[in-house]
Amino acid sequence: MFSTAHNLFQMKNALFVCSLILLVSCGQNENKENQMRRQIDSLRQNLDNTYKPGLGEFMSGIQVHHAKLWYAGINSNWKLADFEINEIIEALDDIKKYNADRAEVKSIGMIYPAIDSLNASIKKHDQEQFKAGFQILTNICNNCHRATAHEFNVIKVPETPPFSNQEFKPQ
Ligand code: HEC
Structure with a gap:
């Protein structure tokens, strides 16, 4: 037979072990939380360091497609013209996505009617409408450059064709 005092002692012991387990598992949770936080922080840092093209790089790409678009159009190569204008549209989409922090991007809307x-x-x-439309587009490029204090970038x-290694005539 155990005495009441002995029972009490055992209960206290059991309680102590229970709280120890609780403490340890809480500590583990906290460790996991800290680990997660560290992982999130390092992922965030990786994201911040990820390379993303700047506005000037997108513009240089647009410059190439602008020139190819002209030679496609005046050669009535409508499939290529369609491809090139879509490349410009994609670059404009990317600018809005990746360069949203640049104040100049607010002026981008002016280009869409052209x-x-x-x-x-x-x-x-329609080649005549194409030629007129191309001149208007080019004027808008410059309007935006003026509006964003880049008037020295004149388009x-x-x-002359931008590349000698690409055929602009329809095949
Ligand atoms: C949002 C207004 C806007 C529109 C529309 C726009 N640009 Fe630009 N462009 C800029 C800005 C701002 C820069 C300067 C970017 C920088 O800081 O590097 C620039 C720079 C350029 C450059 C110089 C790139 C370099 O680094 O040498 C070229 C070329 C260019 N644009 C071509 C065009 C063409 C072609 C069009 C029309 C199809 C066009 N842009 C339309 C705002 C615009």
Whole structure:
């Protein structure tokens, strides 16, 4: 037979062991939480350090597609023209996505009416409308450059094909 005092002692012991287990498991949870937090912090740091193209790089890409678009259009290569104008549209989408922190991007909306009308001329295979639309698009490029204090970046209708290693005539 155990005495009441002995029972009490055992109960206290059991309680002590229980709270110890609780403490240890709480500590483990806290460790896990800290671990997670550290992982999130390092992921965030990785994201901040991820390379993302700047506005100037997107613009240089647009410059190439602008020139190719002209030679596609004046050669009535409508499939290529359609491809090139879509490359410009994609670059504009990327600018809005990746360069949203640049104040200049707020002016980007001015370009869409010119893109839409040029797109319509491509769909209609209308070279006269294409040439007029291309000049308007080019003027808008410069309007935006002026609006964003980059008036020294002057875009014009190209005078020579941008690349000798690409065929602009339809095959
Ligand atoms: C949102 C207004 C805006 C529109 C629309 C726009 N640009 Fe730009 N462009 C800029 C800004 C701002 C810069 C300077 C970017 C920088 O800081 O590097 C620039 C720079 C450029 C550059 C110089 C890139 C370099 O680093 O040498 C070229 C080329 C260019 N744009 C071409 C075009 C063409 C072609 C179009 C029209 C199809 C166009 N841009 C439309 C705002 C615009």
